[in-house]
Amino acid sequence: MVMTQKPSTSRPVALITGASRGIGAACARLLAVQGYAVVVNYAERADAAQALVDELTRAGHTAWAVQANVADESQVLAMFAAIDTRMGRLDALVNNAGVVGATARVDECSAERFKRILDINVLGSLLCAREAVRRMSTRHGRRGGGIVNMGSAASRLGSPGQYVDYAAAKGAIDSFTIGLSREVAGEGIRVNAVRPGIIDTDIHASGGWATRVADVQATLPMKRAGTADEVAQCVAWLLSDAASYTTGALIDVSGAR
Secondary structure (H helix, E strand, O other), X not given: OOOOOOOOOOOOEEEXXXXXXXXHHHXXXXXXXOOOEEEEEEOOOHHHHHHHHHHHHHXXXXXXXXXXXXXXXXXXXXXXXXXXXXXXXXXXXXXXXXXXXXXXXXXXXXXXXXXHHHHHHHHHHHHHHHHHHHHHOHHHOOOOEEEEEEOXXXXXXXXXXXXXXXXXXXXXXXXXXXXXXXXXXXXOEEEEEEEEOOEOOOHHHHOOOOOHHHHHHHHOOOOOOEOHHHXXXXXXXHHOHHHOOOOOOEEXXXXXX
């Protein structure tokens, strides 16, 4: 049971998971400009998350950093309880937190790697969406809201020889987006997914291929990688009133890849 709190802010509140860098940080910046109070979730990079919050608050926006590993249910519950106490409302969730592993074939991967990929990319998104629905659904006496899941073009490309496990996790996100969107469509919640292609962020370095963008961009249809800001624009549109009849959509931001 989620306790009803008196809102401590008149601004709509957006939680962005994995927001200390890359696409998550770009989403936080854009949503803040559009008038959201932004909750910047991070797992480990407290310095980067706080730097982003400081940047946003200096610009006159409302932002707050909160630590939680989204694959850990107890940490997710604590994060949402803190949002209840501090913000008193939740209007948008961007399920952005995700990881890739080093480039490898399936027959070279360990069970520990598979579990990490699935726990963070899939379980984390499920847990956060569950808590968001409890705070948004008209079924629970709330005002509605929007959820955007971060998918990947890998879900339809498969990423053979690179990270099939990550592609499989993002395939699960596609199915989850469709199913949840239909489940809560009559409860004031819209659920969509954005599926980026190759985007110029440091996720490639964390997966052990720091030069990936430079190595492959000449082979891409647009001859360049996308930017985090380009993905954030799609996320923000999906959360806006301009997308009021859009739910269950899987939108590629992949430059025709």
